[in-house]
Amino acid sequence: xxxxxxxxxxxxxxxxxxxxxxxxxxxxxxxxxxxxxxxxxxxxxxxxxxxxxxxxxxxxxxxxxxxxxxxxxxxxxxxxxxxxxxxxxxxxxxxxxxxxxxxxxxxxxxxxxxxxxxxxxxxxxxxxxxxxxxxxxxxxxxxxxxxxxxxxxxxxxxxxxxxxxxxxxxxxxxxxxxxxxx
Numbered sequence: 028x029x030x031x032x033x034x035x036x037x038x039x040x041x042x043x044x045x046x047x048x049x050x051x052x053x054x055x056x057x058x059x060x061x062x063x064x065x066x067x068x069x070x071x072x073x074x075x076x077x078x079x080x081x082x083x084x085x086x087x088x089x090x091x092x093x094x095x096x097x098x099x100x101x102x103x104x105x106x107x108x109x110x111x112x113x114x115x116x117x118x119x120x121x122x123x124x125x126x127x128x129x130x131x132x133x134x135x136x137x138x139x140x141x142x143x144x145x146x147x148x149x150x151x152x153x154x155x156x157x158x159x160x161x162x163x164x165x166x167x168x169x170x171x172x173x174x175x176x177x178x179x180x181x182x183x184x185x186x187x188x189x190x191x192x193x194x195x196x197x198x199x200x201x202x203x204x205x206x207x208x209x
Contacts, residue, residue, distance in 0.1 A: 029079065030071055030203040038067035041183040041190060055199025058191050060090050064180060066190025068098075074186050075151075076100045078208050082148045083201040087141050090194025091115045094139070098184035101151055104175040105185045108149055108158050108166065111139045112192065118165050120156060122176045133166050144199075153209055 032038060035051045047059035049067055058065045087094035093112035098105055107121045109128040116136040119128030128134055137160060139145065148159045154171035157164060177185065184190055189198055 028202055029075065029205045032069060032071070032201040032203075033199060035067075037070060038188075039070050041066045041068050041188060043180075043183060043190070052197060052199070055084075055197060055201070057088070057195065057197045058189070060191065060193050060195045063193050064190050066096075066181075066184060066188055068184050068188030069186070071187075074100050075203070075205055076102050078152055078206040080148060080150045080204045080206055081202070082146070082204075084144050084146050084199045085110070086144045086197050087111060087115075087139055087191075088195040088197055089141060090191070090196075092192040092194050093117075094191050094194050094196035095147070095198070096121075096181060096184070096190050096192070097147075097149060098177055098181055098186075098188050098190075099149065099151065100186045101156065101170065101175050105177050106156065106175040107177050107181055107184070108156075110145075110147065110160070111137075111194075115139060118158070118160070120166060120168060120175075121178050121181075123168070123170070124174050125176065127178055133168050135165050137165060150206070152206060
């Protein structure tokens with residue numbers, strides 16, 4: 028394991044200007060609903076930019092939009108995986124060639140129940156990004172030659188951060204693993 032981030036001391040509250048309280052829970056933390064965003068970004072440095080995997084668990088406590096937008100480094104850029112966005116069901120990568128998760132070919136619709144824990148896993152390996160929710164692969168995208176970015180609203184989540192949109196969310200069991208290059 029490269030890094031474990033279950034303590035609030037491993038994160039700093041993102042100053043979105045609309046953020047609410049983030050509080051420690053056993054094995055993780057809770058992000059109170061912001062208007063629109065609340066979240067955290069890591070205080071750790073020197074993140075891997077390729078050949079790594081992140082796993083975590085999340086739940087939407089209350090609200091009806093995304094409980095988890097994970098922003099992560101990819102080579103010399105950043106990207107976000109949106110889970111439960113645009114009214115609560117959209118999963119996808121933001122942004123590919125300037126197109127956010129609702130407008131590119133990674134968009135999928137998955138139903139998420141409030142109060143239920145979900146396990147997520149994101150892998151950046153070579154020129155490929157993959158994401159699973161509860162062992163179901165929801166994203167598998169070749170990114171070779173693609174311009175990746177993040178939406179302006181989540182810039183403060185870089186290099187690695189999590190935010191929610193008008194939704195109270197809980198995050199736990201956050202782990203980062205380095206992978207051997209293929």
